[in-house]
Amino acid sequence: MNDKHHDVFASAFEAIKRARDVAQAIVAIKDAYGVDHVTYHMAHMISGNYDQPFVRTTYPDSWVSRYLQHGYVKVDPVVQEGFVRQLPFEWREVTMTDAALVLMQDALAHGLAMNGYSVPIVDKVGRRALFSLNTSMADEDWTAFVSGEAEHLSELGHRLHRLAVFEVYGEHDPVPRIGPRERECLALAAQGKEYTVIAQLLDLSEHTVRAYLKSARLKLDCSNIPQAVGKAVKLRIISL
C-alpha cells in the first residue's frame, strides 16, 4: 500500500523466517505491527490419547487459563466464525450470542482490546487454523490499516501455519494429499452411502465414484473402505 506498511510487513516477514517456533514468530509480528496481541490457533492436531490444541498467543496467562478452563472456545464467536469462513474478517462483523457477549466482557477485563482481525487458514490437506490480531486502535484507523494489509496478513498467516505444522509434525507431514472429489466421496462413504447413492449425490457415474474411492484408499494406504474411512476420520480429512 505504502512504504510504512511495506516496512512493517517486511520486518514481520523476516522475523518469521528467523523464528525457530511459532511462539517467537507471533511476538515478532506483534512487535512489528505494534498491535496489542497476536494469536495463532491450529484447529486440530492429529492426536493420540488426548485432545491437545495448538495455540500460541501473546494474551496474558490469566486469560489463556481462564479461556481454557471455561471452555470458552465453544462460545468464542471469532473462533466459531474463523473455523468456518474462508475469508479474513474483522471481529466487529461477527454476530454475537449472549454467551459471546459475556465472553467479550470477560476478555476486556483480562486486558484484551476490542478490535480484532482474523485470517482463516486452510492448507492443501484441509487443515484449518486461525491467525488473529487484537488491537485497541480506534475503529476507523484499524479498518483502514487492515484493509491495506490484508494480503500481507494472509501471507503471514500461511507462513505461521507452515511453521506450526513443522513444529508439530517435523519434517514429515502425516496427511496425504486427498483431492476434493476424493474427499467428498470419502465423506459420503463415511456417512453410510453406497456407491450408487454417492454417484447420484455428486452427479457422477458409479464407476467414477469407485475410481475416486479407490485412489483415496490407495493414497491413505488402506486395503478397504472401512479402513480408509477410519483413517480419514482420524486424520480429520473428513469431519462427519
Added chain:
Amino acid sequence: MNDKHHDVFASAFEAIKRARDVAQAIVAIKDAYGVDHVTYHMAHMISGNYDQPFVRTTYPDSWVSRYLQHGYVKVDPVVQEGFVRQLPFEWREVTMTDAALVLMQDALAHGLAMNGYSVPIVDKVGRRALFSLNTSMADEDWTAFVSGEAEHLSELGHRLHRLAVFEVYGEHDPVPRIGPRERECLALAAQGKEYTVIAQLLDLSEHTVRAYLKSARLKLDCSNIPQAVGKAVKLRIISL
C-alpha cells in the same frame, strides 16, 4: 481407614454432590484434603471443529498457560502414564525422560509441589480421565496418606468424571455402550481386516465376528461398516 480420613472424604464427597461444576468440586476437594493442588483432566471430548481438552485445575494461571502453550501434555509423564495405566499411582513412581525432567523443573518454578498421586478413570464407554492431587507433603507422610485414602480417591475421581461428563454433554451422553468384543471387532475392521482374519485374530468363528459387527453397527445406528468405523473413530470408541 480412621476417623480423620473418613472425615475429609465425607466432606469432599458432600462438596462434590453440592458442586454445580467440576471447577467448584476440585476446589472443594483441595480444601477438604488440604493438598496444594487438584486437577481433573478428561482425555478427550467428542470435538467438532477443533481440539478442546476438558481440564479443571487449581494450578496457577501461569502454569496452565505455559503448559498449554508449550505443548507440555505431550511430555508430561504423569499424563502419559495416567492415560495408559488402569491403577492409581504416585508421581514418584513414573519414569522420567529428559524432557520430563525439564518440565518438572519448570513446574516447581511455577509453584507446583513435588509429590503427587493420580487416579486414572475409565468409564463404561471407554472414555478416559485423570484425577490428580499435588502436594508438598513429605514422601513418607504422603505415601501413608494416599495408601489409606486410595479407595476414597477412586470414588471421588469417578464422581468428578460423572460431573464432567454431565457438564460437557448435559443429560444425554452421546456415546452408546459398545461391548468389549464388539469394540475389538470394530477396531480390527477399522484396521482393514476382513471377517475371516478378525475371526482368526480373536479366535472366534467368522459368524460370530459378523454378529458382533452387526450389533456394534446397530448400536451406533449405522447402515454399514464404513459408517460404523467412521462413527466409532469420531466417538473415540476405537483409537486406531
Added chain:
DNA sequence: CTTTAGCACCCCCAAATGTGGGTATCGGTA
C-alpha cells in the same frame, strides 16, 4: 425368580465391494 444383556455360534443369498485392468482430457511443472 424372571427378565434382560452380553457373548458365542449358525445359515442363506442378493447386493455391494475389491481388484484388476482400461481410455481420455486438462492444467501445471519439468
Added chain:
DNA sequence: TACCGATACCCACATTTGGGGGTGCTAAAG
C-alpha cells in the same frame, strides 16, 4: 515439449458384506 496428477469415465469377476432369520449359555438387574 513431454510428463505427471487429478478428473472423469468404463468393464468384469471373485470375494465380501448386509440383513434377514435362528439357538443356547451365563451373569447381572429387576
